[in-house]
Amino acid sequence: MSPKVSIVIPAYNNVQYIEETLNSVLNQTFDDYEVVIADHSSIDGTADVIARFAGNAKVRVLTPTPAGGGAQANWNRVSKAATGEYLKLVCGDDLISPDALELQVKALEDNVGTVMVSSHRDLVDADGRLFLKGRGLQGVNGRISGRQAIRATVLAGSNIFGEPACSLFKREVLAQEGWWDNSHPYLIDEATLVRICRHGDFVALKETLASFRISASQWSVRLARQQSDQAIAFHKQLRNDDPSLLSPLDVAVGNAKAIAMSYARRLAYVRLNRRMGHQHAVESTV
Secondary structure, eight states: OOOSEEEEEEESSOTTTHHHHHHHHTSOSOOSEEEEEEEOSOSSSHHHHHHTTTTSTTEEEOOOOOSOSHHHHHHHHHHHHOOSSEEEEOOTTOEEOTTHHHHHHHHHHHSTTEEEEEEEEEEEOTTSOEEEEEEOSTTOOEEEOHHHHHHHHHHHTSOTTOSGGGEEEEHHHHHHTTSSOOSSGGGHHHHHHHHHHTTSEEEEEEEEEEEEEOOTTOHHHHTHHHHHHHHHHHHHHHHHHOTTTOOHHHHHHHHHHHHHHHHHHHHHHHHHHHHHHHHHHHHHHO
């Protein structure tokens, strides 16, 4: 019998965090799930840590994914290997709360016609300390149509669904959409979740069920301008694909918000870097 849920982990150079990530996904109050993990040819010892979990009955460790292909290669590999009805992708340095699967499975099963559920998440720094609490969803709450969810994320100028660990969705819909959408690489998660929302309703949960680890080395921060440029191109593509979904004003608002968010993100990381620098300076004197 296939499990109800597959948690898939595309690991890459996560040696500092992958054990904590695996422990978080293996500490669920909901029991009917599997964990599928593949290392993307890391060079930092990530594979050695993963190997220690190979004896766990819930964990299926795939052979290493060959280098190259960007995030999409490993995200697709673990997703295609999953056998559950529902799928949650957790990156190798993120965390989910113990009740994440229980609450999100219930939301999907209590709302017939829903294809995806998302929650708030906390942002934590490289040391796991809380940086920003309860982020995401931008005011969306409860069940709405998938089209409303798509419009909401465009108008926000950023990914209201959060990182993939915040969401649970029907695996068959991801397969129907051709797996993870890399047309705009910096928006691989948002673009794919938008495509999933085309197939049914969306539920936003008020609970905070995931933690996303941020650091100054992340590509989405270093390349914030490219990210906003790709968001603008993505909004244009959505309107071209379905003019009834977004008005020209919706696109203009979303584009302006995307640019503003890139500047806000830079400022947030300046703040984070200063805080981390101060903390490490204090620790070095103890």
